[in-house]
Amino acid sequence: xxxxxxxxxxxxxxxxxxxxxxxxxxxxxxxxxxxxxxxxxxxxxxxxxxxxxxxxxxxxxxxxxxxxxxxxxxxxxxxxxxxxxxxxxxxxxxxxxxxxxxxxxxxxxxxxxxxxxxxxxxxxxxxxxxxxxxxxxxxxxxxxxxxxxxxxxxxxxxxxxxxxxxxxxxxxxxxxxxxxxxxxxxxxxxxxxxxxxxxxxxxxxxxxxxxxxxxxxxxxxxxxxxxxxxxxxxxxxxxxxxxxxxxxxxxxxxxxxxxxxxxxxxxxxxxxxxxxxxxxxxxxxxxx
Numbered sequence: 498x499x500x501x502x503x504x505x506x507x508x509x510x511x512x513x514x515x516x517x518x519x520x521x522x523x524x525x526x527x528x529x530x531x532x533x534x535x536x537x538x539x540x541x542x543x544x545x546x547x548x549x550x551x552x553x554x555x556x557x558x559x560x561x562x563x564x565x566x567x568x569x570x571x572x573x574x575x576x577x578x579x580x581x582x583x584x585x586x587x588x589x590x591x592x593x594x595x596x597x598x599x600x601x602x603x604x605x606x607x608x609x610x611x612x613x614x615x616x617x618x619x620x621x622x623x624x625x626x627x628x629x630x631x632x633x634x635x636x637x638x639x640x641x642x643x644x645x646x647x648x649x650x651x652x653x654x655x656x657x658x659x660x661x662x663x664x665x666x667x668x669x670x671x672x673x674x675x676x677x678x679x680x681x682x683x684x685x686x687x688x689x690x691x692x693x694x695x696x697x698x699x700x701x702x703x704x705x706x707x708x709x710x711x712x713x714x715x716x717x718x719x720x721x722x723x724x725x726x727x728x729x730x731x732x733x734x735x736x737x738x739x740x741x742x743x744x745x746x747x748x749x750x751x752x753x754x755x756x757x758x759x760x761x762x763x764x765x766x767x768x769x770x771x772x773x774x775x776x777x778x779x780x781x782x783x784x785x
Contacts, residue, residue: 509623516546520599599611654681684734
């Protein structure tokens with residue numbers, strides 16, 4: 498069975514200043530994608546800067562490649578070539594897995610946090626006053642319900658697609674596959690009676706589920722062998738995806754070229770030739 502490593506940097510931000518923090522992301526990564534969506538929804542573009550790594554991740558892990566005209570990427574703070582160098586800069590003894598997103602404090606020059614759930618919660622609370630102030634994505638009365646929802650779909654859906662794709666035995670794959678589609682059925686039923694996962698209001702729970710669902714049909718369906726059913730065949734889940742995608746600023750955070758290139762070309766154990774398919778046409782599905 499596929500086991501995901503725990504995030505190593507879990508510090509909390511209190512009273513941030515505009516321009517103090519920088520997000521290192523990958524446009525391909527669903528966990529990093531969450532942070533860019535919350536940043537856009539809360540109007541934090543001027544408060545938090547960001548940069549992306551190259552979508553291709555091979556033996557050297559995540560890299561910056563400012564020379565690639567198709568996927569330009571760089572480290573604007575230290576000019577590093579590899580993301581791992583930033584982890585070592587933050588902790589010379591670090592030997593763990595190098596992941597995105599990373600929240601970097603420019604003032605203290607330290608890596609503060611690399612856990613996406615922590616980051617979006619902090620953005621929705623501590624960073625929110627630096628934005629437009631028109632949305633509360635983590636309202637206090639709903640926090641237990643939001644946290645419970647995120648916990649409930651994390652293992653079977655967010656991590657479930659990876660548990661399918663990277664399973665090393667047939668029983669492990671079957672277990673993950675069955676749990677994934679049972680959870681998709683469950684949340685499709687939930688969304689039959691409400692527009693968002695926790696009721697009538699958009700929350701970070703919706704943001705946490707959307708990046709997995711938007712990647713499902715173009716990538717996971719084939720690449721991770723989750724081909725029992727397309728997300729667009731679930732009427733309520735697909736309406737939910739389209740509802741989130743249509744929110745101001747969200748569509749601009751979706752980069753299907755990065756997504757397809759990363760998954761199909763990076764995971765050579767699953768796709769030895771590294772060929773990257775073009776379809777499906779997500780614009781037709783999302784806007785049609």
